[in-house]
Amino acid sequence: MKTYTIKEISQLFQLPSSTLRYYEEMGLLKNVDRTPSGQRIYTEDHIGCLKAICCFKRAGLTITDISRFFTLEDNEFTNIDEILALLYKHRTHMEQKLEEITADLIHINEKIAYHEAIKKAIAENRELPSWREFMD
């Protein structure tokens, strides 16, 4: 089975090695084996785990939240209802985020249009537009 050094994982996920050690200490990365000299050995499982961590982090979950979820997943069968409940909640949360960001993009594009108009007006030495023109 393919294995990875801490440096490879670090580059793969754009996370400093110290953060990977920290995640392990916090219980997010479990069963990280060592070489005889003590260096960490990561597997595909850890890559899958880190993908989930990054996904959860983007969703705004704390390390503690993520740790709790992984702990539930360790006993998938007995905790299946709780796991599903969390996942549903999480999905709803992400859908809301999607809407927020979509709205924010509209907001930014308005701001850009307004400032581009100002720039153009300055370049042409014309009268400056008012924010109202862009909001109405």
Added chain:
Amino acid sequence: MKTYTIKEISQLFQLPSSTLRYYEEMGLLKNVDRTPSGQRIYTEDHIGCLKAICCFKRAGLTITDISRFFTLEDNEFTNIDEILALLYKHRTHMEQKLEEITADLIHINEKIAYHEAIKKAIAENRELPSWREFMD
């Protein structure tokens, strides 16, 4: 012109009053007038400003970043190029976030499908599906 108390703003944006005072201290909310007894009076301008703050925060900007941006906007005409550059960068960043979240939603939906299949299998006392079936 319509004005608002700190409580009204607090409720409108779902932010504690202490946070509004903090934002003012950090220079994000400027020109907040006071009643003769010293209580804050907010205007529509502050609402617009807070909308931008929330938008920028969702985008991952720090208080310092936001403060810098507002400072540039105070001299809109002289800083127009810098403002536009920041806005373009910000838009690109938001578009990336949108993609990430879209990908994350797919990830979550896969996880949900997998756990729903497990739940179903448990209920029907059938053999449990493997994660592979859902990833291939």
Added chain:
DNA sequence: ATAGCACTTCAAGTATACTTGAAGTCAAGC
């Protein structure tokens, strides 16, 4: 008029997530 509550300032405290530093180990190249 007095109790209560919402506000005020200012300083200090807290939570989260890392990050850094010190001191040491190990493998590889010159």
Added chain:
DNA sequence: GCTTGACTTCAAGTATACTTGAAGTGCTAT
């Protein structure tokens, strides 16, 4: 064999964004 660089542990430090506490002021209802 000795330096160099990447790793290790463990403890302490830092950054960011609030949050809380203390002490005081001023409307508002009983």
